[in-house]
Amino acid sequence: MLSPTEPAPARKTIPHVDFALDDLDSDEERYLDFYRKVAVREDMLVPLAQHHDGPHSYYVLFDRTATWGHPGTPQLLAVHLQRDHEEQTFSFDHAPLPLPAMAQSWLIHRGCPPDAIGLDPELGPPPADEATRALERRLAEDGDHYAMGYSYTRDDPEDMVVVVVLRAMDEERAPSPFRVVVEEIDTDAWTHTLRESGFDTVGEALQWCEDRLTGKAGPLPPSRSATAASRPAGVAKAPAPRPPGRSR
Incomplete structure (x- = not known):
């Protein structure tokens, strides 16, 4: 970005x-x-x-x-x-x-x-590591397994971050029904990282994003399944639940 x-x-x-x-x-x-x-x-x-x-x-x-x-x-x-x-x-x-x-x-x-x-x-900024490159490839090539429901882009040079909440199109086969994808930009090194994790409910996913944007979140929880590459996060085909209105 x-x-x-x-x-x-x-x-x-x-x-x-x-x-x-x-x-x-x-x-x-x-x-x-x-x-x-x-x-x-x-x-x-x-x-x-x-x-x-x-x-x-x-x-x-x-x-x-x-x-x-x-x-x-x-x-x-x-x-x-x-x-x-x-x-x-x-x-x-x-x-x-x-x-x-x-x-x-x-x-x-x-x-x-x-x-x-x-x-x-x-x-x-280029990808900072192979984990970022691998997730970006999955997002680009197989991005129809999840639908985007919420995103927030912050371009503050002190904290450049994008958070995205996605919902599984096939919840029975997905390791987690909701996923959060986070992009963070290191403006000093001029690189970016991309990470993802799974959540059981849209409320939990939205709350983690809210906490991240307000500086209250800890590390993104580990992804539930290392084999999630077969069901990656991706681009909306249908609307997912919308978050409650919040002021930031």
């Missing part, structure tokens, strides 16, 4: 996203819908990953405007564009998501080849 003010220490210029829609004469309603949901902040979107395959384009975008929005808002945007050059029109789908691997998963499950949507290594 990028810092909202410094995309990466080694990067001198920030790449710009190009949706390549200038030659398409779509209907006004569709253009307005795309503008309102995506293109209105085009100059503030940083392409962390993108892949183009004929009429299809897939993007993982960092939204630099999110830091000034509602506290906790996801700062990543997954976008799938489909162009019809014969009809000179296009369609699109998009989803705000809290973690890059979840955005990759969303795109992969809409037809993007898994090996074609790797993140730009010059943008954002």
